[in-house]
Amino acid sequence: xxxxGLHLPxxxxxxxxxxxxxxxxxxxxxxxxxxYKQESGKGPQxxxxxxxxxxxxxxxxxxxxxxxxxxxxxxxxxxxxxxxSAVYFCADSSxxxxxxxxKGTRLSVIA
Amino acid sequence: KAGVTQTPRYLIKTRGQQVTLxxxxxxxxxxxxxxxxxxxxxxxxxxEYFSETQRNKGNFPGRFSGRQFSNSRSEMNVSTxxxxxxxxxxxxxxxxxxxxxxxxxxxxxxxx
Numbered sequence: 744x745x746x747x748g749l750h751l752p753x754x755x756x757x758x759x760x761x762x763x764x765x766x767x768x769x770x771x772x773x774x775x776x777x778x779y780k781q782e783s784g785k786g787p788q789x790x791x792x793x794x795x796x797x798x799x800x801x802x803x804x805x806x807x808x809x810x811x812x813x814x815x816x817x818x819x820x821x822x823x824x825x826x827x828s829a830v831y832f833c834a835d836s837s838x839x840x841x842x843x844x845x846k847g848t849r850l851s852v853i854a
Numbered sequence: 855k856a857g858v859t860q861t862p863r864y865l866i867k868t869r870g871q872q873v874t875l876x877x878x879x880x881x882x883x884x885x886x887x888x889x890x891x892x893x894x895x896x897x898x899x900x901x902e903y904f905s906e907t908q909r910n911k912g913n914f915p916g917r918f919s920g921r922q923f924s925n926s927r928s929e930m931n932v933s934t935x936x937x938x939x940x941x942x943x944x945x946x947x948x949x950x951x952x953x954x955x956x957x958x959x960x961x962x963x964x965x966x
Binding site for chain 1: 858860887889896897898899902909910912944946951952953954955956957958959960
């Protein structure tokens with residue numbers, strides 16, 4: 744079946760810098776994309792989502808960019824903080840199909 | 855507003871036994887999806903229930919089953935447990951479908 748993958752398994756950034764986490768998806772029919780943050784021992788936490796009729800959406804300190812031409816999704820975190828250290832997952836869905844998750848990127852923030 | 859509640863948080867079972875996990879969705883949410891999370895396979899979709907009906911099912915053996923009650927609470931059952939069933943089992947609730955899905959803390963199942 745289709746799968747969503749992430750380019751990098753780990754990412755280390757200095758506290759205060761911006762972080763960019765990338766994701767590639769393969770299903771051209773996908774029309775809904777979502778990012779989750781998962782801290783150790785916890786369930787995935789909803790960060791931000793975007794639909795295919797948009798190419799950018801901003802939240803609090805986070806921005807999601809969608810490039811449908813190359814089937815690429817990214818999550819930008821501004822002024823990264825130690826509390827942002829976690830594994831980040833992207834997922835996609837097309838219509839009423841279940842979310843397909845990538846393997847995740849572990850973000851480590853260096854104080 | 856209370857979040858998604860999963861019980862129990864931790865379980866240790868023996869091979870061959872069966873187990874039932876529970877998920878209470880966010881109030882007003884009618885869709886409940888179940889996922890299995892393992893280090894090797896990541897998050898894999900098990901099944902989704904909406905208004906007491908299973909709408910989608912992932913590629914898992916028949917030992918994995920679920921149901922949803924009229925109050926939208928859902929249970930999943932795994933029979934004849936195998937060592938490979940050790941995982942974090944997560945449920946997610948949404949208003950309908952898979953958009954804006956919110957996860958519970960998960961149930962950590964260990965099969966020995």
